[in-house]
Ligand SMILES: Nc1nc2c(ncn2[C@@H]2O[C@H](COP(=O)(O)OP(=O)(O)O)[C@@H](O)[C@H]2O)c(=O)[nH]1
């Protein structure tokens with residue numbers, strides 16, 4: 001999972017990035033030009049810790065999330081859209097974390113001269129809508145050309161794409177985020193790889209100072225969440241030892257550090273879940289889409305396992321932990337044999353049987 005941290009200059013992107021990755025990238029440097037920091041972090045999951053305690057494996061591997069702190073968007077709404085390199089960075093992301101400034105600090109000038117989170121959210125949304133409109137119009141031009149020239153792909157496909165992109169265009173013309181429109185699985189598939197920005201799931205982070213409480217922001221969109229975060233405080237906390245960090249969190253009444261919260265919310269928004277594999281060699285967490293079938297899950301582990309998939313032995317996390325192992329689970333009839341049509345559930349522990 002790749003999550004891009006975006007927002008206006010000086011909104012606190014790098015501060016949040018540091019909080020989420022326990023990093024120390026320089027903050028307060030923003031000049032509004034393209035600059036990207038990336039870091040890969042483990043997805044904290046206490047189920048992995050418990051499984052590791054059960055199997056005592058040689059190796060324990062958590063699922064991974066990549067954070068990219070992407071500076072360069074300034075809400076300038078250029079006619080040509082977002083520039084190539086920056087756009088390229090953005091389209092690669094599975095989801096976006098939009099940092100919006102709420103904190104007040106006279107030493108940190110605001111690019112728009114005042115603190116207004118709702119305005120800043122709209123600046124970025126409008127920029128994305130405009131950019132998507134440019135991309136969609138270009139695509140429609142190409143489709144028209146393809147239709148007149150002929151000889152390329154078959155007419156039905158071209159017609160199908162044309163009506164889909166026309167629908168997108170109407171929606172964008174009305175200044176709607178593409179996140180809000182309902183698409184069939186087939187349409188979704190036709191759009192994959194297109195990287196439309198206003199369709200990407202978004203966590204809006206209201207970046208607060210320690211003394212502030214979160215303002216109420218009405219932001220009713222699909223695949224979107226608004227989350228208040230004390231980025232600067234959390235960046236400081238992220239640099240502490242675990243014991244000091246939990247004392248601090250308690251003192252400031254922060255129930256769950258953003259480190260964990262952001263990942264949990266992103267999994268929800270992106271429709272992701274985890275399954276596990278376990279044994280003497282390795283306990284490992286894997287990420288899949290909700291609704292993935294057993295062979296797809298197997299394919300996450302290795303393409304050979306998907307190709308040669310025979311069946312999966314499945315036990316739930318709760319059963320495995322309470323019964324104490326695969327052998328015990330089998331004796332109690334809790335180790336199921338599942339075939340190609342099995343929909344993997346969050347927390348399943350899978351052993352794939354395959355044949356090459
Ligand atoms: N007072 C205060 N300052 C903050 C907060 N978050 C970020 N800053 C400061 O705002 C400035 C810009 O932050 P930075 O993370 O570099 O913003 P970026 O340009 O979006 O990457 C830095 O001087 C930060 O220390 C906050 O919650 N409170």
Ligand SMILES: [Mg+2]
Nearest residue numbers: 013014030071
């Ligand atoms: Mg920065």
